[in-house]
Amino acid sequence: MSTSDTPGPTITPPLAGRTVVILGGGSGFGRAVARRSVAAGAHVVLGGRTAERLAAVAEELGERVSWRTVDTTDQASLADFFAPLERIDHLFTPAASYQTGPMLELDDEAAESPFTSKFWGQYYAVKHAAPRLSADGSVVLVSGAASVRPFGAAPAYVACNAAIEGLGRGLAAELAPVRVNVVSPGAIDGDLWGRRPAEVREDGFARYSEATVLRRIGTEDEVADAVLFLFGNGNMTGSTLYPDGGYALR
Numbered sequence: 643m644s645t646s647d648t649p650g651p652t653i654t655p656p657l658a659g660r661t662v663v664i665l666g667g668g669s670g671f672g673r674a675v676a677r678r679s680v681a682a683g684a685h686v687v688l689g690g691r692t693a694e695r696l697a698a699v700a701e702e703l704g705e706r707v708s709w710r711t712v713d714t715t716d717q718a719s720l721a722d723f724f725a726p727l728e729r730i731d732h733l734f735t736p737a738a739s740y741q742t743g744p745m746l747e748l749d750d751e752a753a754e755s756p757f758t759s760k761f762w763g764q765y766y767a768v769k770h771a772a773p774r775l776s777a778d779g780s781v782v783l784v785s786g787a788a789s790v791r792p793f794g795a796a797p798a799y800v801a802c803n804a805a806i807e808g809l810g811r812g813l814a815a816e817l818a819p820v821r822v823n824v825v826s827p828g829a830i831d832g833d834l835w836g837r838r839p840a841e842v843r844e845d846g847f848a849r850y851s852e853a854t855v856l857r858r859i860g861t862e863d864e865v866a867d868a869v870l871f872l873f874g875n876g877n878m879t880g881s882t883l884y885p886d887g888g889y890a891l892r
Contacts, residue, residue: 656682656683656874657679657682657683657684657731657732657870657873657874658682658683658684659683659684659685660683660684660685660731660732660779661684661685661686661687661727661729661730661731661732662675662676662679662684662685662686662687662731662732662733662734662873663686663687663689663727663730663732663733663734663771664676664679664686664687664688664689664733664734664735664736665689665690665712665714665733665734665735665736665737665763665767666689666690666714666734666735666736666737666738667686667688667689667690667696667699667709668688668690668692668695668696668698668699668709669690669695670736670862671734671736671784671827671830671862671865671866671869672688672690672734672736672737673699673862674862674863674865674866675734675736675866675869675870676688676699676703676707677703677866678866678867678870679732679870679873680703680704680706680707682870684706684731684732685706685707685708686703686706686707686708687707687708687709687710687727688700688707688708688709688710689709689710689711689712689714689723689737690709690711690712690737691711691712691713691737692711693709693711696709696710696711697709710723712737714735714737714738714759714763714764714766714767715758715759715762715763717766717770720766720767720770721770723770724770724771724774727774728774729774729776730771730774730775730776730779731775731776731778731779731780732779732780732781732782732873733767733768733771733775733779733780733781733782734781734782734784734869735763735764735767735768735781735782735783735784736784737763737767738756738759738760738763738764738784739755739759740755740756740758740759740760740799740802741753741755741756742756742796742798742799743795743796744795744796744797745795745797745798748798753798754798756798756799756802756803757798757802757805760784760802760803760806761802761805761806761809764783764784764806764809765809768781768783768813768817768822772817772820775817775820776820777819777820778819778876779820779821780820780821780822780823780872780873780879781813781817781820781821781822781823782822782823782824782825782869782872782873783806783809783810783813783822783823783824783825784806784824784825784826784827785802785803785804785806785807785810785824785825785826785882786799786803786826786827786828787803787826787827787828787884787886787889788800788803789803789804789806789807789826790804790826790884791889793829793849793850793853793889803826806824807824807826807882809824810822810823810824810880810881810882811880814879814880815880818879821872821876821878821879822879822880823872823878823879823880823881823882823883824881824882824883825865825868825869825872825882825883825885826882826883826884826885826886827860827865827884827885827886828850828854828859828860828884828885828886828887828889829846829847829850829859829860829886829889830859830860830861830862830864830865831847831859831860831861831862847859850887850889851887853889854886854887854888854889855887855888855889856887856888857887858887859887860885860886860887864885865885867885868883868885871883
C-alpha cells in the first residue's frame with residue numbers, strides 16, 4: 643500500500659456546535675459535564691427524573707441547554723426521550739439510583755437494584771440512542787472503581803460495575819465507528835456523597851483517601867475532565883478511565 647493509500651488519523655470535531663446528551667444531567671457528574679460542554683460551545687440536552695433540578699441547570703447554563711424528564715429504567719420513557727432528537731454527537735449516561743450492601747443482608751430487590759438501574763439503564767439508553775449517534779461521535783458509560791477493588795461488602799454492586807466495563811468493550815465492537823468508553827470514578831466529593839450523613843461521609847472519605855496513591859478524594863470536575871477527554875479523543879474506544887486517585891493500584 644502506498645503512503646497516499648494509508649488511512650490518516652481520525653480527527654474528532656471539537657464540541658462547538660455539536661449535540662451532547664446527558665442522562666442524569668440535573669446533578670453531580672452530569673451537571674459538571676454539562677457545564678464544560680456548554681463552555682466548549684456544545685448544545686446540551688439534559689435528561690433526568692427531577693424536573694426542578696433539570697430546569698435549574700438549564701437556567702444556569704443558558705440558551706444552548708434544553709431538558710426533558712426521563713426514567714432510564716423504563717424503555718418507553720427512553721424511547722419518548724430520544725424520539726425528537728435528530729442527531730446525537732456525544733452521549734453520557736450517569737443517571738442511576740440503587741442500593742448497596744452485603745449479600746447476606748440485602749433483600750433481593752435491593753441486591754438487584756444496581757443492575758436494574760445502573761447496568762440496564764445504560765444498556766437501554768444506548769440502544770434507544772444508537773440510531774441517532776453520529777458516526778464520529780461517542781458514548782461514555784459510568785461504572786465505578788469498585789469494579790476492580792471492592793470498597794466494603796457489596797458484591798452485586800461490584801459485579802454491576804465490572805459488567806458495565808465489559809458492556810463498554812462489547813458496544814465499542816458493535817457500534818464502531820461510534821466510540822464507546824467508560825469512566826470509572828472512585829469516591830468523589832460531590833452530590834452523591836453530599837447526601838449522606840456527615841459522619842458516614844467523613845469516615846468513608848478518610849478510609850478511601852488512605853487506600854489511594856494520591857491520598858485524597860476526587861472532585862466532580864475531575865471526573866468531567868475525563869469524560870470530555872473521551873468525547874474528544876478520536877482514537878479511544880473500548881477503554882475505561884479510572885479517575886480514582888490511584889485506588890485501583892493499592
